[in-house]
Amino acid sequence: MNNINLIPYLTFENTKEALAYYQDVFGITDIQRESPNEKQAEDMSLNADVNLDDLTLQGSFKILGKQVFCADSFLGKPVVSSLISLMIEVDLHDSEASSALQKLYDRVVESEEVKVIVTFEKKSSGNKYGQIVDKYGITWIFNAVK
Template sequence: MNNTKLIPYLTFEDTREALKYYQDVFGVTDVTRVSPTEKQAEAMSLNEDVNLADLTLKASFKVLGQEINCADSFMGKPVISTLISLMLQVDLHDSDAADNLEALYKRVVESEEVKVIVTYEKKSSGNKYGQIVDKYGITWIFNAIK
């Protein structure tokens, strides 16, 4: 039995701001956030005058039930990369899952806080597919397959 999981882990300059964005735009749930302790800040050689409550050591949220972890970048400003894509894939035969995926796509597009790369619609294969890029440069792929 394989107990391995692959969980996306994103890094932000300001995770508190990113969590608010994902709550507002994506409607994410189960949001958690932990600031570093003084001991952890010292171990990371953070400036003594930094407000630890503003920093995020670790955080997580769920989108359509899928967990994503994140934290502040303590090694300098994170670099935006088009190499990062997150795919949300559902079976078209599961009407609830397909409806939830489509509703999420509509929600994020209607927010006008994302850039649509590929409109979510039925393709010649019979699958539904679309792509957006969020304000952090992360590509989200919406994929409903037969």
């Protein structure tokens, strides 16, 4: 069962805008975005005057080499939920991974586009841990474990 992956799939009101935000603030890479074609728009009963290039049928990006999928919510405005968090965990002994996680945390915090919930620092357990919430209400957990 090693061939099973669990991949985050985020839904936004405007994925095109969200991807620009995550690229600027988080430095995401490998961004892909597919707009619906006219037939797909018709099948989804979208208004004929909608600009299809502004819509995202499916998108994806990578953060620290890990893939995240995303799309627009075609069923109305998505509901923000504090029940979902994304954790990025690295081995504290892997200096390259630990450094990449620290740089990502520093980047997002310096942007002032996120709210820091828990400062990313060493805890009594010896692990480093921190949490931020981005402008879309998604909680990102930074975790470097021994």
